[in-house]
Amino acid sequence: MSNSYVLVINSGSSSLKFAVIDPDTGDAVISGLGECFGLPEAEISWKYHGEKTEEAIPAGGDHHQYAFTRIVKLLDSLELSDKFVAVGHRVVAGGESFKGTVRVTEDVVTEIENLAELAPLHNKANADGIRAAMEVFPSLPQFAIFDTAFHQTMPAKAFMYALPSKVYDEYKVRRYGAHGTSHYFVSREAAKVLGKPAFECNLITVHLGNGASITAVKNGESVDTSMGLTPLAGLAMGTRCGDLDPSVIEFLIRKGWDNDTIFNTLNKQSGLLGLSDKTSDMRGLIEALEQGDKAAQLAFDVFTYRVAKYIGSYLVSVGEGLNAIVFTGGIGENSLPVRKAVLDYLKVFGFVEDEQANEAARFGRSGQIAQSELLGAVALVIPTNEELVIAQDCVNLL
Ligand code: ADP
Numbered sequence: 001m002s003n004s005y006v007l008v009i010n011s012g013s014s015s016l017k018f019a020v021i022d023p024d025t026g027d028a029v030i031s032g033l034g035e036c037f038g039l040p041e042a043e044i045s046w047k048y049h050g051e052k053t054e055e056a057i058p059a060g061g062d063h064h065q066y067a068f069t070r071i072v073k074l075l076d077s078l079e080l081s082d083k084f085v086a087v088g089h090r091v092v093a094g095g096e097s098f099k100g101t102v103r104v105t106e107d108v109v110t111e112i113e114n115l116a117e118l119a120p121l122h123n124k125a126n127a128d129g130i131r132a133a134m135e136v137f138p139s140l141p142q143f144a145i146f147d148t149a150f151h152q153t154m155p156a157k158a159f160m161y162a163l164p165s166k167v168y169d170e171y172k173v174r175r176y177g178a179h180g181t182s183h184y185f186v187s188r189e190a191a192k193v194l195g196k197p198a199f200e201c202n203l204i205t206v207h208l209g210n211g212a213s214i215t216a217v218k219n220g221e222s223v224d225t226s227m228g229l230t231p232l233a234g235l236a237m238g239t240r241c242g243d244l245d246p247s248v249i250e251f252l253i254r255k256g257w258d259n260d261t262i263f264n265t266l267n268k269q270s271g272l273l274g275l276s277d278k279t280s281d282m283r284g285l286i287e288a289l290e291q292g293d294k295a296a297q298l299a300f301d302v303f304t305y306r307v308a309k310y311i312g313s314y315l316v317s318v319g320e321g322l323n324a325i326v327f328t329g330g331i332g333e334n335s336l337p338v339r340k341a342v343l344d345y346l347k348v349f350g351f352v353e354d355e356q357a358n359e360a361a362r363f364g365r366s367g368q369i370a371q372s373e374l375l376g377a378v379a380l381v382i383p384t385n386e387e388l389v390i391a392q393d394c395v396n397l398l
Contacts, residue, residue: 011129026388034067092122094146150180177225209329216317238280241270275299308345350374
């Protein structure tokens with residue numbers, strides 16, 4: 001264990017995740033999560049030496065601020081703070097301004113705030129987290145790592161919407177994608193598994209968590225991805241609708257729905273939650289469908305069908321020589337029924353499931369779960385580790 005750690009912070013709209021990472025090994029010395037901010041059930045929990053501690057956050061006041069202060073106190077009491085060499089902040093939207101990780105300056109924070117239009121639920125919270133950390137750790141270098149950066153290699157044919165060109169020229173409305181840190185990490189891990197240099201790998205990386213996205217990776221670079229201007233596009237997600245005919249919005253406006261209601265519905269009341277009318281959580285959804293809940297079954301079917309449809313279309317984006325499809329994220333790493341359903345659709349491309357391997361590759365274990373002789377490709381499960389990428393980026397830039 002080294003004596004230099006990176007504090008990784010992921011400040012969300014109603015949550016605050018943190019981890020103290022050893023950049024040499026990728027191990028988390030401590031990791032934790034403040035969640036349900038603004039609600040009576042708000043709490044903060046952390047795992048240290050395998051032991052989990054939970055604490056309620058008192059009602060009222062600013063829960064972000066409370067959680068941040070509590071985390072700093074905790075890290076001080078564990079004598080970790082004086083071992084930090086940097087603070088790395090996950091930021092969702094970097095627009096075209098940030099093509100890689102940058103050291104935080106006042107200008108950088110201001111630009112992150114300016115880009116809040118692109119990720120309304122996230123960027124403001126990200127910037128608040130950075131400001132809070134700068135105040136507490138004024139002498140530590142801070143870095144911003146952008147979810148969009150990995151996708152800045154997409155060609156214009158993939159990132160442009162078929163709108164009048166002035167919409168892009170004036171407002172920079174285009175596809176930016178997200179989850180880039182995760183797609184980057186698993187693409188590099190897949191290269192190791194395949195025994196090839198990353199720049200020779202052609203992959204389809206499938207990140208399925210509460211948010212979900214798919215990326216076509218050609219010669220190690222992102223060439224297309226399912227999220228768009230914001231993380232709302234693409235797959236059906238826990239609470240987000242994903243792809244939608246834009247006319248639906250106009251239709252709802254004509255029915256009298258206002259902007260906030262529509263925004264809230266598409267982002268927070270749709271996806272698995274909206275379709276099932278029950279839960280945004282895949283585990284709960286599967287329990288419900290196993291008990292014969294038809295709405296839960298439909299939500300599962302919409303989710304898995306769309307994942308498979310995107311994979312099919314990204315065979316075109318990757319072109320000849322696909323090496324692997326890579327499943328990751330909470331659902332991609334753990335949910336056997338989801339992977340089975342997707343692999344079932346992929347039989348058309350010659351994929352044959354290795355049932356035992358699929359069963360085994362869960363709960364943090366990697367594995368090769370299917371193979372297609374037709375494509376000369378395999379399907380892999382690789383647990384993601386965004387915190388490690390963040391920590392290593394910080395150390396590399398130092
Ligand atoms: P986030 O996008 O918030 O980081 P995660 O990557 O942690 O989300 O993924 C959360 C999702 O993973 C939830 O839908 C959860 O139900 C699902 N998940 C986690 N463990 C399992 C499991 N054992 N089986 C099925 N789904 C799981």
